[in-house]
Amino acid sequence: MKASGHVTGEEKGRIMLFALSTCVWCRKTRALLDQLGVAYEYVYVDVLAGAERDRVLAEMARWNPQESFPTLVIDDERAILGFKEGEIREALG
Amino acid sequence: MAGVTPLDAQAVEILHQRLKREADSSGYYLNPDHEFARELVRGLLVNEHRYGYWACPCRLAAGDRARDLDIICPCDYRDADIGEFGACYCALYVSQEVANGRKQATAVPERRPALPSGTKAEKTVASKPWGALPLPVWRCKVCGYLCGRERPPDVCPICKAKKERFERFI
Numbered sequence: 551m552k553a554s555g556h557v558t559g560e561e562k563g564r565i566m567l568f569a570l571s572t573c574v575w576c577r578k579t580r581a582l583l584d585q586l587g588v589a590y591e592y593v594y595v596d597v598l599a600g601a602e603r604d605r606v607l608a609e610m611a612r613w614n615p616q617e618s619f620p621t622l623v624i625d626d627e628r629a630i631l632g633f634k635e636g637e638i639r640e641a642l643g
Numbered sequence: 644m645a646g647v648t649p650l651d652a653q654a655v656e657i658l659h660q661r662l663k664r665e666a667d668s669s670g671y672y673l674n675p676d677h678e679f680a681r682e683l684v685r686g687l688l689v690n691e692h693r694y695g696y697w698a699c700p701c702r703l704a705a706g707d708r709a710r711d712l713d714i715i716c717p718c719d720y721r722d723a724d725i726g727e728f729g730a731c732y733c734a735l736y737v738s739q740e741v742a743n744g745r746k747q748a749t750a751v752p753e754r755r756p757a758l759p760s761g762t763k764a765e766k767t768v769a770s771k772p773w774g775a776l777p778l779p780v781w782r783c784k785v786c787g788y789l790c791g792r793e794r795p796p797d798v799c800p801i802c803k804a805k806k807e808r809f810e811r812f813i
Contacts, residue, residue, distance in 0.1 A: 572686030572700035574679060574733065575750055595703055617703060618753040632750040
């Protein structure tokens with residue numbers, strides 16, 4: 551399982567998805583982003599280890615101190631926590 | 644998951660069937676969306692391979708059994724979330740209404756405290772609220788099953804949680 555990647559698509563700002571590779575809600579979120587056809591970055595935190603995991607978690611904690619997944623950060627301005635289909639569609643649709 | 648875990652569809656299917664059987668016989672319901680449930684079961688098997696136990700597929704495990712104890716499936720929060728939201732956090736387990744298709748399972752907010760319960764000081768047992776009992780009462784933190792005996796059972800007869808998930812209740 552690749553720990554992180556970039557999906558090409560329509561540029562709708564800087565979209566970063568913090569996810570777990572085993573989480574079905576994270577998978578649904580990725581499927582929705584793919585369906586919306588937007589460009590985004592993703593990282594599977596459970597696949598990371600050591601300092602790299604700590605660094606990514608620290609970045610994610612700025613938006614979601616509870617460290618729950620999925621956490622979708624848009625333009626370094628706002629975050630959508632959990633698979634909230636309506637909110638994601640509204641923000642990126 | 645190729646190259647990471649030797650999981651095949653058959654192993655997922657077998658565990659899914661087993662969990663469904665156990666749920667059916669003890670008053671719980673697995674998510675009726677079989678594809679969805681199977682993906683979660685696959686996550687459990689991935690985590691078993693990684694950590695040696697069924698850490699919740701939708702939570703980040705620490706990889707340390709004592710710290711992750713409360714999120715080993717079925718987690719300590721399952722019953723409360725099913726009662727309030729119709730599904731547990733990952734939605735592997737759902738309420739009867741959701742199981743029967745009368746309601747849709749949705750994402751559930753995280754109710755796990757920031758500090759995992761395993762790291763907190765053990766709760767003090769109320770001092771004999773009902774007078775001297777002949778035996779201590781043990782409570783299963785997963786399903787709430789209570790029993791009066793010298794030691795907790797090895798496995799909860801209701802939800803199959805292991806002995807380590809019991810707390811002294813009275």
